[in-house]
Amino acid sequence: MRILVVEDDPSIASGVCASLRQGGHAVDHMTDGGQADTALRDTPYDLAVLDLGLPGLDGSEILQRLRKRGTQLPVLILTAREGLRERVRVLDLGADDYLVKPFALVEFEARVRALLRRASAQGMPELQIGRLRLDLPGHRIWLDDEPLELTAREFGLLEALASRPDRVTSRAQLVEALCSWDEELTDNGLDIAIHRLRRKLSGSGANVRTIRGLGYLLEEDTEPSP
Structure with a gap:
């Protein structure tokens, strides 16, 4: 699977990307929201891991643009923003899952597997x-x-x-x-x-x-x- 990670925190990005690559995925990493929006428009990904607070273009805007294009790409949000209202807002924008920083890599990996399994079940079962x-x-x-x-x-x-x-x-x-x-x-x-x-x-x-x-x-x- 090919996954785009959009995260501007170096330590979080390093751990997340290493975990995904160790799992056998091809991983592209970006820190700028505008560049990430272009990548999502031009490259066929299987999953996007998206931070909200990004330079260039906010993650919420990237998510909105993605859904307006009719793309059903699974999106996992990583953010330090807590609170029920914020979670509901992001899910209503079209996110598939939401993980608050800091988080354990084992939970991140489990959520990635669940999203990929859900997406695959719609087009390619076992x-x-x-x-x-x-x-x-x-x-x-x-x-x-x-x-x-x-x-x-x-x-x-x-x-x-x-x-x-x-x-x-x-x-x-x-x-x-x-x-x-x-x-x-x-x-x-x-x-x-x-x-x-x-x-x-x-x-x-x-x-x-x-x-x-x-x-x-x-x-x-x-x-x-x-």
């Missing part, structure tokens, strides 16, 4: 490919009934492929899904990630097939290994 069972928003994958351990990058790669069932995903699309703006993934790095993912999927009934000149396709093996 997936079954061969002997694999995938809960993409919950970042869980099972081989038969046993959890399959993947690194954050391997899960991000599998997620990008599984999110486009029966469609070829280009190398450029995979790089975009795996990397935020301040990261870089070389061709060799992508090849290594694909090789490692294929190795872990061996015998699962799911396969990453190369479509020469176009990209990759996640498909069910016709003859999976026992």
